[in-house]
Amino acid sequence: MSDPKDFVAVVDSDARRTPRRIAFITKRTSPQVRVKDEDRVMTYPEVFFRAVVAIEVLAIALVVTSLLWDAPLEGLADPMHTPNPAKAPWYFLGLQELLHYFPPVVAGVLIPGLVVMALIIIPYFNINVEAEGLWLRDKARRLRIFGIVVVVFCIFLSVFDVWVALVPTVIVAAFMFLAAQTDPQTAQGFRRWLVKKPLSFWIMTWFLFELIVLTAIGTFFRGPGWSWVLPWRGSY
Amino acid sequence: MAKTIDHLVDQVRENRVWRSIFRSGTGDSNLHRSLFVQQNVFLHLFSIKARKRTLEFSATWYLGALTFGTFLILVITGILLMLYYHPSVPQAYADMKDLQFVVSSGVFLRNLHRWSAHAMVFLVFAHMFKVFYRGAYRTPREFNWVIGVVLLLVTLLLSYTGYLLPWDQLAFWAVTVGSNIASAVPLMGSKIRFLLLGGTAVNANALLRFYVLHCVILPLAAILFIAIHFWRIRKDGGIYPGESPAEGSAK
Numbered sequence: 001m002s003d004p005k006d007f008v009a010v011v012d013s014d015a016r017r018t019p020r021r022i023a024f025i026t027k028r029t030s031p032q033v034r035v036k037d038e039d040r041v042m043t044y045p046e047v048f049f050r051a052v053v054a055i056e057v058l059a060i061a062l063v064v065t066s067l068l069w070d071a072p073l074e075g076l077a078d079p080m081h082t083p084n085p086a087k088a089p090w091y092f093l094g095l096q097e098l099l100h101y102f103p104p105v106v107a108g109v110l111i112p113g114l115v116v117m118a119l120i121i122i123p124y125f126n127i128n129v130e131a132e133g134l135w136l137r138d139k140a141r142r143l144r145i146f147g148i149v150v151v152v153f154c155i156f157l158s159v160f161d162v163w164v165a166l167v168p169t170v171i172v173a174a175f176m177f178l179a180a181q182t183d184p185q186t187a188q189g190f191r192r193w194l195v196k197k198p199l200s201f202w203i204m205t206w207f208l209f210e211l212i213v214l215t216a217i218g219t220f221f222r223g224p225g226w227s228w229v230l231p232w233r234g235s236y
Numbered sequence: 237m238a239k240t241i242d243h244l245v246d247q248v249r250e251n252r253v254w255r256s257i258f259r260s261g262t263g264d265s266n267l268h269r270s271l272f273v274q275q276n277v278f279l280h281l282f283s284i285k286a287r288k289r290t291l292e293f294s295a296t297w298y299l300g301a302l303t304f305g306t307f308l309i310l311v312i313t314g315i316l317l318m319l320y321y322h323p324s325v326p327q328a329y330a331d332m333k334d335l336q337f338v339v340s341s342g343v344f345l346r347n348l349h350r351w352s353a354h355a356m357v358f359l360v361f362a363h364m365f366k367v368f369y370r371g372a373y374r375t376p377r378e379f380n381w382v383i384g385v386v387l388l389l390v391t392l393l394l395s396y397t398g399y400l401l402p403w404d405q406l407a408f409w410a411v412t413v414g415s416n417i418a419s420a421v422p423l424m425g426s427k428i429r430f431l432l433l434g435g436t437a438v439n440a441n442a443l444l445r446f447y448v449l450h451c452v453i454l455p456l457a458a459i460l461f462i463a464i465h466f467w468r469i470r471k472d473g474g475i476y477p478g479e480s481p482a483e484g485s486a487k
Contacts, residue, residue: 055305069347087401109420131374
């Protein structure tokens with residue numbers, strides 16, 4: 001009783017020649033399949049519901065703020081009477097602080113222009129896309145390059161007396177060079193985290209730090225004639 | 237009681253007129269939930285499903301949604317404020333005083349618009365840095381990041397043009413400081429400033445220009461780019477799920 005088989009079992013990886021596959025499940029293996037796709041939820045209602053709740057919480061917070069604090073309104077605009085200091089909206093006060101040190105073409109045009117350009121090219125910046133720790137490869141050469149860049153930049157800021165921008169630069173640079181001196185396998189969590197950071201992280205963190213410091217100084221610490229004041233002394 | 241309400245709602249949704257407008261129909265299967273999103277011109281900017289991981293608070297802090305929330309509040313309060321506002325000198329300032337003393341809830345309306353505007357600028361920056369530190373700008377999402385940068389600039393311009401409209405000392409001198417920077421552009425600085433202000437100084441022409449920019453041109457630009465921004469989230473594979481795609485657990 002020899003039943004002729006209507007198939008021939010071969011081992012082949014070309015799907016065009018052997019389009020039919022048979023999976024042999026032996027006793028020891030289970031027919032489980034590793035799920036590659038992760039948990040998904042329906043956008044309606046799950047995502048919309050969460051977004052609406054988030055927006056409602058924000059709306060309540062803003063309504064409460066509006067009930068408690070009134071928006072500022074000063075006297076009628078008078079071109080003949082300049083207030084001292086005349087301040088731009090708060091999000092431009094970082095730039096106005098820089099205007100105090102640099103000529104308008106630098107602080108008002110060149111720097112914001114470069115910032116916008118830098119923001120646009122971030123995702124097209126190769127070092128950034130690879131997201132490799134700055135010091136993990138080619139360390140000696142990079143130390144030389146970034147050491148020179150940081151020193152030259154600090155000298156430049158000192159020449160223009162921009163101490164308020166120099167301090168954040170020095171702090172971020174200190175952490176950057178601390179990362180350079182760190183063994184990637186160190187047991188210290190924070191330093192191990194630092195050493196994995198790519199160049200883009202250092203640039204963006206420096207930018208964020210400068211943005212916060214300069215905006216805060218322009219908003220709270222500058223008074224008549226753009227002189228230093230303490231916010232709680234309240235001359236503004 | 238709840239059953240009666242459910243029944244009534246179902247009856248409305250099965251109604252011929254209702255069905256002609258909203259085609260997803262009654263029932264709450266996943267098919268209906270999909271159709272609810274897919275068959276709506278506004279909602280179909282979003283994907284039908286989302287990774288559960290991306291909905292956790294730590295993933296986004298909901299900063300994008302919150303920014304959009306402030307924008308909605310600003311559109312609504314802005315339209316209401318337009319009903320009481322004349323973009324002319326010195327009537328604009330008198331309208332501020334009317335909001336304060338004559339219009340019901342006028343102060344509240346203006347407060348909400350102003351604080352929401354500040355919140356929006358803050359949230360746009362926060363959203364940008366959050367996206368950066370998560371690495372969510374990387375391929376294939378790089379162009380959506382660029383649109384985000386455009387939206388940041390539109391937001392700043394919206395806030396800046398709105399700053400002049402109360403026509404008080406604060407507004408006038410803030411805009412004077414800002415527009416003087418424009419004249420520092422090499423070669424065509426004074427021309428740019430003239431174009432922006434409609435004159436050589438901040439005056440009634442500048443107020444009208446800022447009003448048109450603030451109420452028509454920039455909001456339209458914002459709506460357009462927000463729509464593209466949302467649509468690109470779907471096209472680029474949903475909200476960025478995080479650095480290391482979790483190995484799906486065996487089920």
